[in-house]
Amino acid sequence: MRFMMLMMPKGYEDAKPGTMPDPKAVGAMMAYNEQLQKAGVLLALDGLHPPSMGVRVSFQGGQPNVLDGPFPEAKEVVGGYWMIQVKSREEAIEWATRCPGSDNETIELRQVMEFSDFPPDVKEAASAFPEMQEKTGQST
Amino acid sequence: MTATDIHRAIEAVWRIESARLIAGLARIVRDVGVAEELAQDALVAALEQWPESGVPRNPGAWLMAAGKNRAIDHLRRNKRIERKHEEIGIELEARQMAVPEVEAALDDPVGDDLLRLVFTACHPVLPPEARVALTLRMLGGLTTGEIARAFLVTESTVAQRIVRAKRTLAEKQVPFEVPRGEELAARLTSVIEVIYLIFNEGYAATAGDDWMRPGLCDDALRLGRILAELAPQEPEVHGLVAMMELQASRGRARVGPKGEPVLLYEQNRSLWDQLLIRRGLAALDRAYKLGEAQDGDVGPYVLQASIAACHARARTPEQTDWRRIAMLYRELVRLQPSPVVELNRAVAVGMAFGPAAGLELVDALSAANALENYHLLPSVRADFLMKLGRMDEARLELERAVSLAQNGREKALLVERVQKCAASTS
Numbered sequence: 001m002r003f004m005m006l007m008m009p010k011g012y013e014d015a016k017p018g019t020m021p022d023p024k025a026v027g028a029m030m031a032y033n034e035q036l037q038k039a040g041v042l043l044a045l046d047g048l049h050p051p052s053m054g055v056r057v058s059f060q061g062g063q064p065n066v067l068d069g070p071f072p073e074a075k076e077v078v079g080g081y082w083m084i085q086v087k088s089r090e091e092a093i094e095w096a097t098r099c100p101g102s103d104n105e106t107i108e109l110r111q112v113m114e115f116s117d118f119p120p121d122v123k124e125a126a127s128a129f130p131e132m133q134e135k136t137g138q139s140t
Numbered sequence: 141m142t143a144t145d146i147h148r149a150i151e152a153v154w155r156i157e158s159a160r161l162i163a164g165l166a167r168i169v170r171d172v173g174v175a176e177e178l179a180q181d182a183l184v185a186a187l188e189q190w191p192e193s194g195v196p197r198n199p200g201a202w203l204m205a206a207g208k209n210r211a212i213d214h215l216r217r218n219k220r221i222e223r224k225h226e227e228i229g230i231e232l233e234a235r236q237m238a239v240p241e242v243e244a245a246l247d248d249p250v251g252d253d254l255l256r257l258v259f260t261a262c263h264p265v266l267p268p269e270a271r272v273a274l275t276l277r278m279l280g281g282l283t284t285g286e287i288a289r290a291f292l293v294t295e296s297t298v299a300q301r302i303v304r305a306k307r308t309l310a311e312k313q314v315p316f317e318v319p320r321g322e323e324l325a326a327r328l329t330s331v332i333e334v335i336y337l338i339f340n341e342g343y344a345a346t347a348g349d350d351w352m353r354p355g356l357c358d359d360a361l362r363l364g365r366i367l368a369e370l371a372p373q374e375p376e377v378h379g380l381v382a383m384m385e386l387q388a389s390r391g392r393a394r395v396g397p398k399g400e401p402v403l404l405y406e407q408n409r410s411l412w413d414q415l416l417i418r419r420g421l422a423a424l425d426r427a428y429k430l431g432e433a434q435d436g437d438v439g440p441y442v443l444q445a446s447i448a449a450c451h452a453r454a455r456t457p458e459q460t461d462w463r464r465i466a467m468l469y470r471e472l473v474r475l476q477p478s479p480v481v482e483l484n485r486a487v488a489v490g491m492a493f494g495p496a497a498g499l500e501l502v503d504a505l506s507a508a509n510a511l512e513n514y515h516l517l518p519s520v521r522a523d524f525l526m527k528l529g530r531m532d533e534a535r536l537e538l539e540r541a542v543s544l545a546q547n548g549r550e551k552a553l554l555v556e557r558v559q560k561c562a563a564s565t566s
Contacts, residue, residue, distance in 0.1 A: 040365030
């Protein structure tokens with residue numbers, strides 16, 4: 001099963017554009033990343049610029065509305081993520097606990113939905129894809 | 141935390157730590173069988189103590205310390221036995237390590253332990269199924285029960301295989317080491333083969349009612365990725381990983397809603413896992429770059445990964461570069477002559493140059509009496525015959541394929557094709 005480990009650094013919600021992580025903390029984090037990789041569980045990872053450089057698009061009344069960051073109501077924002085592949089939720093938790101996080105960092109673990117998780121009706125909905133693609137000329 | 145929670149947490153720690161633990165202990169006791177038992181003892185100690193004391197802050201270090209104590213006890217005991225034997229005049233090879241040296245060895249951050257463990261578990265002195273069982277157990281952290289379920293054999297069969305394998309390694313005095321020079325290449329081939337065998341059993345189960353056992357594919361992939369980290373300079377290792385990532389990317393498209401197999405050409409490509417495809421293509425790229433920097437030769441796993449990459453890159457089946465695939469298979473036949481590869485080549489040739497060209501190759505295989513009991517030979521032959529409009533012959537071939545298929549899902553698919561074929565002639 002796949003989990004996304006979302007790193008949520010406190011203070012990132014209103015960090016100035018161009019804010020960069022501390023090289024020392026990055027060093028420790030790289031050692032941790034290497035552990036994940038050597039264990040064969042790491043699939044992907046990325047860090048994100050602060051939300052002050054981001055944009056939110058909302059859909060109030062079906063009308064798209066574009067808002068530049070920082071976002072006043074945001075309390076917890078994602079600063080980066082890892083995608084890992086493990087055998088159990090407990091294994092994902094065990095990996096998360098090994099992260100050299102600081103006082104202001106929290107990791108949220110979220111399991112990635114897989115096809116086999118879908119109930120029969122969703123699976124059936126997905127099984128109609130080929131026909132749909134055929135109609136768009138993207139035949140399979 | 142409830143007892144079950146703790147138990148599952150320990151299982152998770154075991155999954156992460158067992159291989160390093162066994163490898164570290166094997167460096168002390170110089171016997172992977174003994175090391176594995178010592179590691180199991182440490183696990184039992186954790187199962188007894190952690191529900192009371194809670195999971196320690198650094199569970200890996202805890203397990204290693206517990207294992208280390210047991211290893212030292214084991215060496216002391218052996219030393220006593222040796223001394224006794226010496227006293228009664230039996231000559232024994234002197235133990236290489238005294239206890240203080242053991243402590244030093246443990247603090248030495250040599251990263252090769254895992255690699256040594258891989259090479260020992262996959263030693264050619266063991267029959268392939270024993271290598272597979274030992275690798276899953278020692279490197280994959282799987283229990284005997286899990287291995288038994290994956291390979292549809294009884295737990296006692298797996299347990300016996302493991303016991304016998306450990307005994308063989310001890311009797312043949314297989315050293316706990318990474319081989320050097322020419323020996324390294326030969327042994328690496330065995331390691332790659334073992335991981336490939338595990339993957340294949342998960343990808344196309346040879347028997348039983350499930351067409352795939354994705355758990356086993358995941359285990360093989362993880363082992364392959366570990367190996368790529370341990371032996372980063374070996375093109376074939378990256379080739380193996382690339383091939384597995386690319387094949388696994390098709391996993392969810394390969395099985396229909398009722399668990400039936402969906403063949404490559406009919407798969408819904410939007411279900412292919414793009415993350416795994418990207419990883420596979422990147423690994424393949426690494427393999428080629430390393431190969432070019434070394435002798436420029438392309439090995440069989442890189443070739444197989446290249447074939448898988450041709451499929452992965454085609455957004456629709458019609459875009460598949462069958463000519464390139466046929467060419468890659470020709471190379472593969474040259475490197476690893478085998479009737480199964482030849483049959484795959486026939487499929488590719490049929491797609492690239494028409495069913496008559498494919499049929500010619502299949503007929504050559506039939507004439508050579510190769511693959512007599514392999515259901516895919518008549519199945520592929522039937523496919524060409526149908527495309528050539530020779531329906532009666534095709535039906536006979538499909539019936540033959542049905543009688544040979546071992547996997548329940550595959551059998552059902554073939555029966556369906558027989559019916560379709562019969563319907564088209566009546």
